[in-house]
Amino acid sequence: MIADLLTAVLVLAGLVFFAAGTLGLLRFPDVYTRLHALTKADNLGLGLVVLGLMPQADGPAMILKLVLIWVLVLAAGATAAHMVAQRTWTHGEFERRE
Amino acid sequence: MNAALLAFDVVLLAGLLGVAWRCLASTDLFRAVVLFITFGLLLAIAWVRLEAPDIALAEAAIGAGITGALLLVTLERLKHIMNPHRGDAGPSPPPDPVASDTGNADAEARDARDPGAGNVALSCAPTPARGRWSAVAVSGGLALLLMATLATQDHGPGLQPAVAAHMDVSGVDHGITAVLLNFRAWDTLLELAMVLLAGLGAWSLGRHDALPARPAPGPVLPGAVRLLLPVAIVTGVYLLWAGSHAPGGAFQAGAVLGAAGILMSLARPHSLPDPDPRLLRIGVTAGALLFLALGLWGLFAGPALLTWPRNLAYPLILIIETGATLSIALTLVALFVGGRSPREDA
Amino acid sequence: MNLLLVTAAGFLLLTILFGLIRVLRGPGSGDRMLTAQLFGTSGVGILLLLGFALDQPALVDVALVFALLAVVAAVAFVRQHGLPEPAGTPMHENPVEEDPHDPGHNPTEKTHDR
Amino acid sequence: MNDTRQSSSNPPVRRARRPGWLRALLAMLAAAALWAVLAGGAALAHPFAWLAIALTGGAVLALPAGRALRLNPTALPGLLGFFLRTSVLGGIDVAWRAVHPRLPLAPAFEPYYVRLPHGPPLTLFMSMLSLLPGTLAVRLEGRRMTLHVLDGRSDNAATLMELERRIARLYGLDSDPPGSAR
Structure with missing residues (x-):
């Protein structure tokens, strides 16, 4: 139960960063600033998703x-x-x- | 849950059709390549949704690793070839008839949901706009026919029960590997022969020229290769091992190892010597020849051509898969490098 | 739980479709390449979420292969343009302006984007 | 702009290259661990595990040899903690800038003079700094690295020097006395 709650919170937080990364990709003015969105927001988003899936892992x-x-x-x-x-x-x- | 999955599938399908259409209709080749890479990603997810993780694995390795690199380098070579003709201003690229750059995801998704959108693009991509309506009619008719076929087809279990009933004689625990390497080994042999033919075809076209490029300076790329290469090797062999009881197998392993080889030849940590042509030939043909030899041995010593005695099935399949992995990986790298090595002619 | 994971995967798919705007618009090839890279990250997320939601551990292997080979296309992209650097490349002088490129540098450069 | 121009106070230390057999052995140990993670520890007895381990050893020998550097494992948790903390901050920073209606960006190029020796420390540094808030490695020429920063007004160099110091400690290259805060 607690594991499920943890998963939900972390995955949702990860989604926020994915959304922000895509938003940055679309809104930022040039290649270099868009690269910041690529390296930071999305990697953190995936990190949170991975962290959120860990309680569901079987081993x-x-x-x-x-x-x-x-x-x-x-x-x-x-x-x-x-x-x-x-x-x-x-x-x-x-x-x-x- | 099911509604969410259905929504996911609809979005995925819309994305697939939209990406395919923009990819075909794009007059900018670089954009088309990036769209094709995206298409490969979506296609891998589509295979997952079709419950075919084996194909998803192969698509992931080929789509993410190989096609992107292959197409980008091909693009560079095309430019290199066209470079001498740069002075005479050729005709301007043909106008994009299907749609100008919509640049709008809503429009993109709306267009993509049109059932014939992909077919429309396929049938009239670079042609003048006057063929558009007949193309729409034809593709609409085709879509109707396809839907009628799908609606009338009965959804039987197919050959799954037959495969499940004979799993104990196959030597492996994964249905797909059992089919590929035991029940329908003939098909797999022909596929390997096709891979070999593709490699030979590329070699017959000429010697490979050195790419007019050099690796990116700086320590980051060599560092990444140092990390990724060992992981790729272990993952490739792991997929080969997994094939006997789970999704995986020779094609997937060969694609991962081939992509690792492509990464090696792209990053070029130091000038790699051309491999010995004789060894290379042995490696490229190993899969098909080993398969054929063991199949013939089955003809004389065992039950029939391309069948394995039950107690030897597992080790024989492992040997064949290892040879096939080696051949596939080497052929993919050879296709990427393009053309036979200069030492072949020496 | 699984409903949440599937919905999350669908959300990531939607971010990919929105990101396609950047591929279509460009303007530069670097923009398109970095978008493809971003899609790879989202794709890994989708595969992991689906793998856990549908209880298919094999999908984690698919995600692993994606993560492993995500860099190959980007390396090919750099190799593709790894030609000898054009004269006038800003190397040692450090412009602080937003655009590091000499405006007169390689005037044939034009976007093919329409 | 920050004043990051420093004389390269400690020149790169040339160290002996690690012998091939040792590199191959280390890589094979790592490959065995990776195989155990992927396929399970029981599968280490399978011939394919040996094949994977042998292939990895061979491939590492084909790569050019790096310099032998002594790892200081006590510095690892600190570096990891610092990295995770700053990369979370970096993600939040970029996300905040992306959703902010007025796009608070002040992008700029900044020079930074690296003190780490070439090889794994520098590679690690350049890879990691792209994941820190607001910095992106663009180009390296000798010791001079060009950075792209999202906000030229903030003190980016301080974070980088902290990261550099921690990586130097990880590889035992630290010339500062331990505990001195920069």
Whole structure:
């Protein structure tokens, strides 16, 4: 019961951050600021969802798997954000048209 | 619960149709590629909803890992090829007839709920607008036919009871693996042969040219590769292992390992030497040849072609799946690199 | 409980569909790529939520594969543009303005977006 | 703008590279742990587990060798706590800015001079700082890193120096006396 309540609260909190990330994606003015939305809001949202699902997991192996997934997404998000930022910095914002 | 799932499915279907339509109708190739990556994501979720986690796994590995990279690099190569003709101003890209950029999710979703939207886009994407109404009529007719077919089809259990009845002779505990590698092994052999043919086809087109690119500077990418590569290898082998009793198997494992290889060749931590062509050929053909050899052995020593004796079924399936994984992974990387290695011709 | 998880998954799906606006509008290719990356994160969330709601542990494996390979497309994107840097790339001078790019830098750059 | 220009006071320490067999062994141990998480501890006896472990060892040998750095496990909880706390703050910060009707952003590029040596510490630093509130690593040239910050008016460098100090402690590179607060 308490586990279910915890799950509900954490998952809903995660959804708030996902929504804020999407809102930032749509409202922020340029690529760099949108990248902030990518790396922070959504990763925190997924972290809260993962945390919320942990009480429902049936064993420590599943919990560790969930943590692994979150760590992988964090690494992917940070790497992709850095690379998109670097590429925008060096090559401009737009596709070369040929 | 069921109403929520139904709503989820409707939104998913609308998203699939809308993304597919915008992807086909897009004149900007980069946008089309990103839409295709999104389509792969939605498709994986759709396979989940169709209760086919095996296919969802394969779609996740191929859609997230391989097609995106393949299409982006293809785009770059196309530009590289077209670069010399840059001076003569070609005709401007054909106008987008289906719709201009709506840029509005509501319109997007509304359009997507139109049952023929995907077909409309498919049938008239880059053609002049005058064909639009006949295309709408044709796709509407097709949609009606499809719905009539679906409505009259009886929803029998299919072959599931037959598979369940014979699981104990299959050697594995997962129905799909039993079908793929025992009951209908012939199909899987042909699929492996097709993968092999695709690889050979790419090799026959010529030597691979070095990509006109270099890895991104900075320590972040090599660090990520250092973390992801071992995890990808263990995950790939884990999927191979899981195939005998749960969703997973050679194609999924091969796709994950192939994506890891693509990541390696993209990040290029240091100049990787071209592999020995002889070893590469053995690796690429290993899956199909091993499968065929064991199948022939079954013809002479066992019951029939491509069947396994009951007590040997499990180890034989494992051996075949391992070979198939190796071949699929290598072929995917070879398709990504494109063309045979320069050492082949030397 | 499961109703909540399915609804949450549906909500994430809706955020993906709204995020598509950014893919369609662009304007830059970086915008589109980062949106695809964002979709990957939401997709992992959807798969995990569905996996627990429908009691299908295999979906966690699907989410794992997604999380693992989410970066490949972004790496290919950078590799694609990893051409020798054009002359006039702002490297050492540090503009504090919002737009770091020399306005005259590579004037052929135009968005293909309409 | 913050004054982050500092002379690089401690030059990168060149350390011996770890021998290949040790790297492979460590990677294989990690692979075994990962296999136990994914497939369950009982599956470690399956031949595929050995295949996965052997392949991981081989793949690590194919990657270029990093420098051998001694981990200081006592610094790990502090770093993790700091990271989790600041990344939650970062998420709240971005979410607040995104939903605020007037979009309170003051984006800017800032230079930052890294003191960590190249290798895992710097990689970790650059990956982590993108998850901290308001900072994003854009480019690294030598010691000079270009950051993009969401709010140029806030003191971003303080958080970064704190993170840098904690990572340095994790890798045993700390030149500050322990307990000194920056």
